[in-house]
Amino acid sequence: MTNSMNNVDYISNLVESNFKLIEKEIVNKNQVSYIIDKESVHSLLTFLKTNGWIQLSYLSAIDWPKENKFELVYIVFNWEMPVYIQVRAMLDRNNPVMPSILPIFPGCKYYERETHEFFGIKFPGNPDHEKQLILEEWDEIPPLRKDFDPRAYSDKKFAKREYTEDFVNLNGQESKQIIRKQRKTKIMNVRKGGKK
Amino acid sequence: MKEMKLFLGPQHPGMHGNAAVHMYVEGDMIVKAFLLPGMLHRGFEKGMERHTWVNNIGLIPRVCVVEPDINEMAFAQGVEMLLGMEIPERAHYIRMIILELARLSTHLMAYGGLGSPTGLYTLMYHAHTDRNTILNIFEKITGHRVYHMYIVPGGVRKDLPVGIEKDIHAFLDDLENRYEEYRDLGINNPTILARITNTIELPAEVVWELGVTGIGMRSAVNKEYDLRKVIPYARYDKIDFTVPIADYSDAKSRVDCKLQEVVQSINIIRQCLVKMPEGEVKLPLGRGQSMRWTVPKGHVYSVVESSRGEFGYYMVSDGGLNPYRVGVRGASYPQGLLGIEKYLPGTRIDDAALWVDTMGVCSPEIDR
Numbered sequence: 001m002t003n004s005m006n007n008v009d010y011i012s013n014l015v016e017s018n019f020k021l022i023e024k025e026i027v028n029k030n031q032v033s034y035i036i037d038k039e040s041v042h043s044l045l046t047f048l049k050t051n052g053w054i055q056l057s058y059l060s061a062i063d064w065p066k067e068n069k070f071e072l073v074y075i076v077f078n079w080e081m082p083v084y085i086q087v088r089a090m091l092d093r094n095n096p097v098m099p100s101i102l103p104i105f106p107g108c109k110y111y112e113r114e115t116h117e118f119f120g121i122k123f124p125g126n127p128d129h130e131k132q133l134i135l136e137e138w139d140e141i142p143p144l145r146k147d148f149d150p151r152a153y154s155d156k157k158f159a160k161r162e163y164t165e166d167f168v169n170l171n172g173q174e175s176k177q178i179i180r181k182q183r184k185t186k187i188m189n190v191r192k193g194g195k196k
Numbered sequence: 197m198k199e200m201k202l203f204l205g206p207q208h209p210g211m212h213g214n215a216a217v218h219m220y221v222e223g224d225m226i227v228k229a230f231l232l233p234g235m236l237h238r239g240f241e242k243g244m245e246r247h248t249w250v251n252n253i254g255l256i257p258r259v260c261v262v263e264p265d266i267n268e269m270a271f272a273q274g275v276e277m278l279l280g281m282e283i284p285e286r287a288h289y290i291r292m293i294i295l296e297l298a299r300l301s302t303h304l305m306a307y308g309g310l311g312s313p314t315g316l317y318t319l320m321y322h323a324h325t326d327r328n329t330i331l332n333i334f335e336k337i338t339g340h341r342v343y344h345m346y347i348v349p350g351g352v353r354k355d356l357p358v359g360i361e362k363d364i365h366a367f368l369d370d371l372e373n374r375y376e377e378y379r380d381l382g383i384n385n386p387t388i389l390a391r392i393t394n395t396i397e398l399p400a401e402v403v404w405e406l407g408v409t410g411i412g413m414r415s416a417v418n419k420e421y422d423l424r425k426v427i428p429y430a431r432y433d434k435i436d437f438t439v440p441i442a443d444y445s446d447a448k449s450r451v452d453c454k455l456q457e458v459v460q461s462i463n464i465i466r467q468c469l470v471k472m473p474e475g476e477v478k479l480p481l482g483r484g485q486s487m488r489w490t491v492p493k494g495h496v497y498s499v500v501e502s503s504r505g506e507f508g509y510y511m512v513s514d515g516g517l518n519p520y521r522v523g524v525r526g527a528s529y530p531q532g533l534l535g536i537e538k539y540l541p542g543t544r545i546d547d548a549a550l551w552v553d554t555m556g557v558c559s560p561e562i563d564r
Contacts, residue, residue: 027277027495027497028277030427031496055404056407057499057506057508058525060523062512062521063521073510073523075497075510077506079419079421079426084499086497105407106406107407109534110529110533118241134234134237136234143239144242150242150246190487191487191488
């Protein structure tokens, strides 16, 4: 564990001499992010693992509907040379398939299963990746995609209940519901930048 | 012998939170086991995309129930990384006090939780009384007992109340005086010792395969792999403390590490109270109305050492009012899902609850 800035430079030099990166981004002295094409992810992760980045910290995806892409993120960590490395790759959104990294990092098993559940990305090579994990009997598009609207889903799925004011206001005061409604419109006005 | 299906939890004293361990047993040996999560899924990751940066402060502590402060810290740290801002010095020390108090309360709860699978409830009552004292201190500092919403992006919500040092010192002295009693109740007690010695070992080779961090890893690999030491956040680099380690990870050595960390946390809080400078505790993230603050574009991974291991928030901003994506890496993800599937087979039924307790499996952060 020498100077940490050297650690980022050290691994960046090593990676850049062996791989063709699309983009490199240094977040801070303990974190760096590499964007690489989909085909090189496995060889880069293997390379990092043989160089000491043996812990898979996180695996997930980001949805970019405008570019019609999914972005996969792998985060690996080396305890001896403390640098977090984000490895990011773009997938086609219409047919999202990414071979599993199970042979490299066995710990990815449940992360991939969860990513499949929440984004619909397929990971061939991971035997269980299509089993349900958290969402029970889900019947819609995967929920963390940007085009999934929870409000519309709950309106469709659950019956609408109207809450009426069925009490008599004795003192002629404004009812709490009305005060609450006024307060809400006021807040929404402030949030949208004042009355127009 | 015929194979039988058994559920440990969600209603079981040895199970922490709303998850179940689904076991196939032959006699009392586990043949196959896996965790059934999903009973506590509240859609936080989607919820965070639909709220503003400041609104989210109220949402994130709910990700992990027993130790909510690490969530606030990871989120606040992530926003500060995206903004590239430096927060006031005093805020760092207040954050450390809050985080260490939270660590104390979680360790006490986990140590007390050891009483329920082993059947000695005295330990649990003692530990919960002390946790209650910590919650009282939290109430005085933040106004809330469990979900504090105190560590916010830019510092902490408000300064410490006058005279809180007395309460904290009184509690720490009291806990330190009764520390040996705690050990006698739990880890030196022959009944508990017989249950926790040489049960559910975690060999050092499989730590990397699973991705386990925290006490589970440190007690197996015998190295000071603690994020507070390796990548010091807040002002942990200005505090003297040691990280308890062990070279053989069974339930006993993990509990022992936990108890040693209690001593270290007491030590850290005392040092923070002495070294804490005067001054500001909070900076605004931007100009104008807080609901309209934006955060620059970027992808960051912000990590905190929780009582169960590395706890991280992966945060993506597209420069808008809301976070574009927030991914939560629960610290107990590896040991809770893959660990139970791979390393419970071959142990006995009653050891399953010990794994859940000593490795620190927190079901709310697995489900989110």
